[in-house]
Amino acid sequence: MNDAFAGAASFAALTLVKTAPILFAALGGVLCERSGVVNIALEGQLAAGAFAAVVVAGATGNPLLGLVAGVVAGALLGFVLGFAATRFAADHIVAGMGLNIFALGACAFGIVVAFRRPGASDEVAALGNAGEAALIAVALCAALGMHAFLYLTPWGLRLRACGENPAAVRDAGLDPARLRTIACTLGGGLTGLGGVFLALAELDLYSDGMTAGRGFIALAAVIFGGWTPLGAAAASLVFGALSALQFGLQRSGIPSEAMQALPYLAALAALAGLTGRARAPQADGVPEERRFD
C-alpha cells in the first residue's frame, strides 16, 4: 500500500519533470502560432536555451545568470524567426528549419569553443532541486497566465487577430509585423526557458543531442492542444505521463522498444480520436499579408 503510494507519488513527480520542458516549448509555440508564425524551430530554441544557460552559468558560477542567458538565447532565435517571417516575408517552415540546423550546429560548435572539447560541457553551477520545482511551477502558471493573456487582455486579442487575418489588423491601425515579431520573441524566450530547465534544473550540463526531439514533441502538443495554452498544457502532460509510464513499465522479457513506443503510439491513436476539432489559426504560416481586394 505504502509502496503503491510512493510509486504513484514518484510517477507524478516524474511526469512533471518530463512535462516541464515540453510545456515551455509548447507554450512558446502557441504564442508564436497564435500570432500567425509557424514555429518549427522549437527544437533549436530549446537547445540554444540549454546551451547558453550552461555557458553563462559555467563562466559566472551563477545559475540565475545562466537562466537569463537561456531565455535571451531562445528569444533571440524567436526574434530572428519573427523578423524573417514578417519583414522579409520568409517562408516560416524554411526559416524555422534553417534556424534549427543553425542552432544545433552553433551549440555543438560552441561547446568546442567554450569547453575546448566536443560533445558535452563540464558540469556547471545549477539550479538544483528547488530550482527544478520552481520552474515546474512556473511552467504550469505560464500556461494559465498565457490563457489569461490571450483571452482576457487587449494585447492577446490583437495577437490572435494577427494569426487569423493580419490584413484586418493592419486596417485597425496596428502593425501586424511588429506584433508577430514580438510574439515570436516572447515565445522563443519561453522555449529557451524549457532549455534552461533541461540543462540547469534537471541536469547541470549541456550535451549534444540532449533535447532529443522534445521540441518536435512540443510542436505536436501545440497541435493536439488546439493551439491553446491550456490545451497544449494538457497535451504536454499526457506526453510527460506516457513517457514516465513507459519508464516504469519497462521489464525484462518485454522488448524495451515496445515500451518506448508507447507515447508515440498513443499520440497516433489520439489523432484518430480527436477528429480534427481544433483548427489552426487561419493565417498561420502565411508569410505576407493578403492583397486587399
Add this chain to the structure above:
Amino acid sequence: ARHDASGKAVIRLAMVTDTAGLGDKSFNDSAYAGLTAAKTQLDADTTVLESKSAADYQPNLTVLADEEYDEIYAIGFLMSKDVEKVARNFPKRHFALIDGTAVEPNVSAVVFREQEGAFLAGALAAMVSKTHVVGFLGGMDVPLLRRFEAGYTAGAREIDPRVKVLVKYAGSFDDVAAGKELAGVLYDQRADVIFIAAGKSGLGAIDETRARPNVYAIGVDSDQDALAKGKILTSVLKRVDVAVFRLAEEAIAQKLPAGTEEVGLREGGIALTPFTYSRAVVHPEMIATLKKLRADIIAGKIVPPKTRESLADFKPVTP
C-alpha cells in the same frame, strides 16, 4: 608521415567516431583520451571526425586516408564493413578498428570481453545492495549492450541467487535527461546499486545518483569515479585509450600488428578502477571476493554469459 618545419617526421593520427559521437565521458571519450595522450606524449598530429550517419563512415575514413593520415582509428563495431572496404582501397594506410574484427592485412582490431567486467560489476552490486534489488541502465537495447546486461546479471546472481536485477534502456545514447529520469525510476523501484552503460545518457544517471542518499552507481568505459565521488563504487574500464595509445606507439615504431586482438580481464583490456572514493561502502572482504572472481574468470573457471539466452544457462559456480 609528414614533416614539420624543423624537418622532423610527425606521425599523423586520426579518429572517426560512430554516430553516438564524443562527449559521453565513456566509450568515445576514452578513445579520444588515448588520442590526446598520443598527441601530447608522442607529438602526433591528430584529428577527429564525427559521423552524423552511417553513410558518413566510409567518406570519413576515405577523406582521412586521402589526407595522408598514418593511422586511422574507427571507433565502434558499426564501422567494421566500411573499414574493410576503405582499407582495401588504401593499402598504404593503416587502420585500427575498435570493437570489431579485422580481415584486411592493414587493419588491426581490438575487441573486448565486456561481459567479464560487467560480471564483476554485478557481483559488487549484489554485495553492496541492502535491498537485494540492483539495476542495469543501458543506452539502446542492442546486442553489444546486452553483453553488459548478461554479464552483470550473472555476476549479481553469482553472489546472491535471490537478487532482483531490474533492466531499463533509455532508447538513446544521448538523451541525458532520460538517463537521469530512468535512474530515478530504478532507485524508486528499490534498486540501490545500478550499473550505467548508456553513453551520454549515463551522465544524467550519475547526476541522479549524486543527488540521492544511500544509492550507488557503477560507471563504464572511462574512469567515471570522480564524477560523483563516493557514490560511484567503481567503473568497469574498457581500455580503449590504452589500445589507441599502444597502436600509436606501434605505428611510430612501424610495427603495427595485423589481425584481431581480443582483450579482457587477463590482458588488462578490461579492469575495475581501484575504489579510490568508495572505500566507505566497498569493504575489504568484498574486494577480496572480487579478486577471487577475477582470478576464476582469468582461469576460465567462470565464463560470464554474453547474451540473454546464455544467461539462462549460467549456473553460479560458488554456491
Add this chain to the structure above:
Amino acid sequence: MDAFALELRGIVKTYAGGVRALDGVDVTIARGEIHALCGENGAGKTTLAAIAAGRLRPTSGSVTRAGNAGFVPQHPHLVDRLRVWENVLLGREPRRGLRLDERAAREDVAALGATYGLPVDPRARVETLDAGAKQRVEILRELAREPALLILDEPTSALAPAESDVLFDVLRALAARGTAVLVVTHDLGDVAAYAERITVLRAGRVAARFERGAQPAAIAGAMIGGELPALAARTSRATAPCFEARGLEAGSGAAALRGFDLEVRGGEIVGIAGVEGNGQRPLADAIAGVAPYRGTLHLDGRELAPGRPAARIAAGLRTIAADRQREGLILDWSVLENLALGDQRRAPLGGGLTLHRGAMRDRSASVVERFDVRAPSLDARVSMLSGGNQQKLLAGRALAETPRLLLACEPTRGIDVAAAALLRSRLIEARNAGVAVLAISLELDELFEIADRIVVLFRGAGAGEFERGAFDRARIGAAMAGVRGR
C-alpha cells in the same frame, strides 16, 4: 480650415506585372462631399481607392489627405473567428486595468450600430455572418475611428437594395457632419441619387466628371464609351422537369432551411428572392453537395447523393459560387487552369491520364471572349484580375459548356452595368438552350430581368411564387418580409 479632404494629383500606378492600372488621375474631394467613383471592371477604381486610403503606394503622383482615412475594401477584411465587437474595436479596445472590458465593448458596438442605423449583434462570430452583415461590421469598424475621409470599395455589392438605401442614408448623415466620402460602386441609380460629384474612370484615366443630377444613362455611356447592350430575347419556354428538391432541411440557426420544396424545369430560370439570411446559403450548399442536409434532390430523375460534389458535376450541375475568392477561384492559379477546375476529369479537357492543354487553351480563349474577361493573358494569375473580371471568369466557367442545371449565386456581384447585361444575356441564352437555371440573388431588379418564375424564401421556407408577367414589386416585397397573401 482646409477646403478639401483628399487631393490626388497625377496618380500613376504600374503593377509589378507591368499593368498600368492608373495613368495620371486627378481627383479632389471636399469635406462633407459624397464622391462616387465609377467605371468598367478593371478601370482602376480599386487601385485608386487603395491609393487614396494610403494602402497602396502610387508609382508616381501625390496624395494629400486632410485627416485620417477609413477604408472598406471590396473583399471583406475581417477576422472570421473573432466576434463582431472584437473586430470593430480591434486596436482601440476598452480596458479595465489590464483586462479587456468586454461588456463596455459590446455596449459601445451596439450603440455605434444604433447611431448609424447599421444593426449588428456584437457577440456573433463573424464567420457565421452573411455578406451583408459582414459589410456592416466592416463599415462600423471604420466609423468607430471617426475618419475625416471614408473610402468604400463597392460596399453595396453584397447588400439587398433596401440595405443599400440604408447605407447611403448613413453616408449622407456622415457627410452632413463633415466627413468626406469616396464610394466605388456599379449601381448607377445610387450614384445618381446620392453622389454630389462623380468621377468616371476608363482604362486608368478620368473619362468624365459629373455633378449631382446627372442621368444614369449618361454616366453609363461615359463608362463604356457607347450604348448599353440589349438583353438577349427569350425564346419559347420548355417544360421538361429537370431539377427537384423535396423537404429540404439544411443549415442551422436563423438561416436554416426548414422543409423547402422546389422544382426547376429545363429551359426555365427560377429566381430565389429573399432578404439575406433566410436560407439562401444552406440551399446553395445543399445543391452543390458541400454541406449535409435532409430531404431529397433529384436531377433528371436521378437522386443526388449527399456529400458528393463530383457526382453532381458529372450529372451536369455547374455552379457560380457566392464567394468567388473563397469558393470559386484559386487566386494563385492562371486563368487557364482556373477554367479547367471542375471539368478536369471529363473530355475534352481531361478524361484520361493527362490534361489536354490544347483543349484548355481553346476553352479559355472562348470563355474570355464570350464573357469579355479582361485579363492580361490566359496565363496571368487570377489574383491580378480586378474583382469584376474574376466574377466574369467564374460565370464563364459555369457556362463554358451547356450544363443541365446551373446554380447561379449572385451571378453579377461586382460586375459593371455593361458586363452585367452581357452576363444576364448569357444566362437567358442558356435557358433558351434548355438549361435549368436557379438564380439566387438579392437584387430583385436582376431577377425581374431574367427570371421566368420567382420563388420567395422566408425563414427557410417558400413564402410565395410569382410567374413572369405577374411580377409585382409590392407583393414580392411583402412576401420577402413575411407577410402572407397571394
Add this chain to the structure above:
Amino acid sequence: MTRSAWAALAVLALVGAGATLLAGANPLAAFAALLRGALGGPQQIAETLVQTASLLFPALAVAFALRAGLFNIGADGQAVVGGLAAGLIGAAWPGAGALSAALAGGTLAGAVWGALAGALRARFGGSEVIATLMLNILAGLLATYLLSGPLRAPGADGPETATLPASAWLPLLAQDTRLSFALPLAVLLALALQFVLARTVYGFELRAAGKAPEVARRAGIDLGAVAFSALSFSGAIAGLGGATIVTGVLHRFNPALSPGYGFIGIAVALVGGLEPLRIIVAAFGFAILQSGSLTMQAFAHVPRDVIALLEGLAIVALAARRAFVARAPVPP
C-alpha cells in the same frame, strides 16, 4: 543578384570566417578545403553526387506532399522503413532480381508508412505533421527491435542487417566511387514528378487541393483521397530513397542511414520552390556543403558543426528572399 543577396552572402562569409577563427583555423584554408572536398576531383565530385541523390529523394517526397498542402516531416522515418525492407529483402532474396525486389520492397514499405499518416488525415482529419513525426520515431524503434531481436543477423553486435549480396547492389556509375544508379533514378523521378504535377489530371487535383481546399472540394475533388494518395506517394518516394542508400551506399541496413536528410530535405524542397527540376539544383547545392564539410574538418580542423551553422543561416537567408516564398500548407 540583388543587393540583399549580396548582403546575405557577406553576412554568411563573415559568420563563417568568425567561427573558423574561433576554432583556431584559417578561414580561407577552411573554405578552400570545403571546395576541394566537394569538387576537388572525380572522387570528390562523385561523393557530392552521392549526397545529391540521398537528399533528392526526401526533398522530392516533401515537395510532392506539400504541393497537396500536406507537410510530411516524416521522410526520415519513411526512409528508415524503406531501407529496412530493402535490407531485409536484399539480404534474404534467393536468386536473380534481388535488387528490384529490394527497391520495390523499400518503396512499398515507405508507402505504407506514409499511408498510415495519410489514412489518419483522410479518415479522421488528424494532423499529418504529428503523424509523420510520431512515425519517424516509431520507424527507428521498429528497426532496432527487429534487428536486435527476431531478425538479428548472425554475429551482429548492433541493429544491422548482414551485408547484401552483390546481386542486390545498385550498379555503380563510376568505378571506385560510391556513385551508383541512385542518382539517375532520383533525377528520373524528379522528371516524372514534374510531369505528374504539371500535366496529369491527378497532379492538377493535387495542386488544387493544396492551394485552395474549399475551392477544390467544390470542384469535385475528394480531399481525403488526395491526402491519402499524396502521403502514400510521398512515403513511397522517401522509402525508395532509403532503399537506394541501403542498396547503393551502405550495402547493408543501419537505422542511422540518414543524418537528417528528411529535415534538410524540407529546406531543399522549399528552396527549390517545390518544383522538382529546381529541387535537383537545390539538392546539388546542399550536397556541396554536406560533402565538403568532411574535408574541411579533416584538413582545416574546423568542426563540421560550423557547416551546419552556416547551412542553417543560408537556409534562413534563402527563405527570406521573396522569390522563394511558397505558399504554406493550408490547414483543414
